[in-house]
Amino acid sequence: QLQLQESGPGLIKPSETLSLTCTVSGDFISNPDVYWAWLRQPPGQGLEWIGTIYFRGNTFYNPSLKSRVTISADTSKNHFSLTLSAVTAADTSIYYCARHHMGGGTSWYLGWFDPWGQGIRVTVSS
Amino acid sequence: DIVMTQSPDSLALSLGERATINCKSSQSVFYSSNNKNYLSWYQQKPGQPPRLLIYWASTRESGVPDRFSGSGSGTDFTLTISSLQAEDVAVYYCQQYSTTPLTFGGGTKVEIK
Numbered sequence: 088q089l090q091l092q093e094s095g096p097g098l099i100k101p102s103e104t105l106s107l108t109c110t111v112s113g114d115f116i117s118n119p120d121v122y123w124a125w126l127r128q129p130p131g132q133g134l135e136w137i138g139t140i141y142f143r144g145n146t147f148y149n150p151s152l153k154s155r156v157t158i159s160a161d162t163s164k165n166h167f168s169l170t171l172s173a174v175t176a177a178d179t180s181i182y183y184c185a186r187h188h189m190g191g192g193t194s195w196y197l198g199w200f201d202p203w204g205q206g207i208r209v210t211v212s213s
Numbered sequence: 214d215i216v217m218t219q220s221p222d223s224l225a226l227s228l229g230e231r232a233t234i235n236c237k238s239s240q241s242v243f244y245s246s247n248n249k250n251y252l253s254w255y256q257q258k259p260g261q262p263p264r265l266l267i268y269w270a271s272t273r274e275s276g277v278p279d280r281f282s283g284s285g286s287g288t289d290f291t292l293t294i295s296s297l298q299a300e301d302v303a304v305y306y307c308q309q310y311s312t313t314p315l316t317f318g319g320g321t322k323v324e325i326k
Binding site: 133134135136147149150151183185188194196197198199200201202203204205206 | 244246247251253255261262263264265268274306308310313314315316317318319320
């Protein structure tokens with residue numbers, strides 16, 4: 088059964104760089120049929136897609152965060168990571184990783200997210 | 214960006230009643246090339262991550278009770294809970310995957326009256 092687990096700091100200071108890791112069990116991030124994603128949810132608010140990675144290194148980012156975000160994958164550790172630079176209080180959120188369903192062929196698409204990790208709460212505060 | 218607008222923001226119904234949640238996209242998420250609507254629905258219970266309920270607007274994910282159904286096409290979609298159960302108390306979100314950035318609706322909170 089596929090499981091994802093986020094890890095990283097729960098508290099980070101403004102202007103610092105946030106680094107989170109998603110460890111995958113029950114599948115390999117090198118699975119050619121799967122993409123992997125990061126999303127976030129500010130306290131009491133809705134969901135925001137941050138970005139997605141394919142194990143070969145192809146990445147897709149939300150333009151609203153693209154200048155500050157890097158997503159990378161380490162197939163040897165079977166995990167993928169998120170770095171978010173120059174954080175502010177607005178980056179305070181629960182951060183989730185998820186398997187990102189994709190479709191191939193002539194109708195290639197990035198689709199839905201399933202399953203999700205339990206999430207990690209990150210607070211940006213001095 | 215495609216803006217997803219859900220209504221109502223919240224609803225409170227009695228057990229066994231039908232719940233209807235609406236989701237409207239700012240542009241069509243239907244592709245005539247494959248006759249599919251690029252729209253999914255999620256359920257998020259308090260303190261839990263979202264759970265996928267429906268994709269392709271109307272395809273129920275494995276293990277999802279059949280009281281949950283999705284309908285609609287183009288820009289207007291509906292999630293229906295045919296007979297509300299206590300365990301259905303949650304916030305429900307729609308998501309479009311027609312174009313990037315992938316975007317979600319603001320959520321609809323479902324409570325028991």
